[in-house]
Amino acid sequence: xxxxxxVRKGSWTEEEDLLLxxxxxxxxxxxxxxxxxxxxxxxxxxxxxxxxLNYLRPNIKRGDFAVDEVDLIIRLHKLLGNRWxxxxxxxxxxxxxxxxxxxxxxLSKKLNWENSSTLTAMRLPNxxxxxxxxxxSMGLAMGSGVDETLQQEEEGFTGPAPTELNPxxxxxxxxxxxxxxxxxxxxxxSFRDGSSDTAHGKDDLFVGLEGLFSxxxxxxxxxxx
DNA sequence: AAGACGGTCAACCGCTCCTTC
DNA sequence: CGAAGGAGCGGTTGACCGTCT
Numbered sequence: 001x002x003x004x005x006x007v008r009k010g011s012w013t014e015e016e017d018l019l020l021x022x023x024x025x026x027x028x029x030x031x032x033x034x035x036x037x038x039x040x041x042x043x044x045x046x047x048x049x050x051x052x053l054n055y056l057r058p059n060i061k062r063g064d065f066a067v068d069e070v071d072l073i074i075r076l077h078k079l080l081g082n083r084w085x086x087x088x089x090x091x092x093x094x095x096x097x098x099x100x101x102x103x104x105x106x107l108s109k110k111l112n113w114e115n116s117s118t119l120t121a122m123r124l125p126n127x128x129x130x131x132x133x134x135x136x137s138m139g140l141a142m143g144s145g146v147d148e149t150l151q152q153e154e155e156g157f158t159g160p161a162p163t164e165l166n167p168x169x170x171x172x173x174x175x176x177x178x179x180x181x182x183x184x185x186x187x188x189x190s191f192r193d194g195s196s197d198t199a200h201g202k203d204d205l206f207v208g209l210e211g212l213f214s215x216x217x218x219x220x221x222x223x224x225x
Numbered sequence: 226a227a228g229a230c231g232g233t234c235a236a237c238c239g240c241t242c243c244t245t246c
Numbered sequence: 247c248g249a250a251g252g253a254g255c256g257g258t259t260g261a262c263c264g265t266c267t
Binding site: 010011030032033045046049053082083084085096097100104 | 251252253254255256257261
Binding site for chain 1: 234237238
């Protein structure tokens, strides 16, 4: 009937945020198709969903990424590639959009630059105390600690050392194991379904893991902020 | 002081995957 | 089993802001 009402685009107002928040509180997440009408918003369902997921959802962290978060992002990206939602699922309080933006604006250039320069110049002599080492609860599970990984790399280290783990390390260990399990499940499923998504197949997964564990000094690569 | 430039981030777009019928 | 619609994802865009010249 030619009633193609144009939906609003652009930045969200506080009033719109309030309406959306109230709607989600009342009806819960999901059923995004109904959200605009329920909330009384002249927005498309995608816009509502995005706004909620990236901005309004409780427990969302704003501001700078912590050292351990950055380290985790780098490693997860090495393992998973540009699968931001998967990466975000492993970093509490951070959204896929946040991580994607952060990667694109901070890390990708830095890593590209450093990677290309280290090919010829090898490691830059700046791995001193000014480079923070990952130390939070989400830090490295395997051979955590910058000097350790560096040493392992120089000694031809290619996998996690079978050392005894303290409780914190055990927690981290289980984190990586569960992640590995999830990704492997997905890869297996794709494999069984004959999916053409070979970019994330099992082989690549283990290539990624190998790189993940045998990785050199990430903080050397990206420098310290 | 002001224009140019680059970086950041919120939001949109289009595609793929998933679910339902 | 296939089609259609919905949901989710990653890539891209554009506005805004800070820095540089």
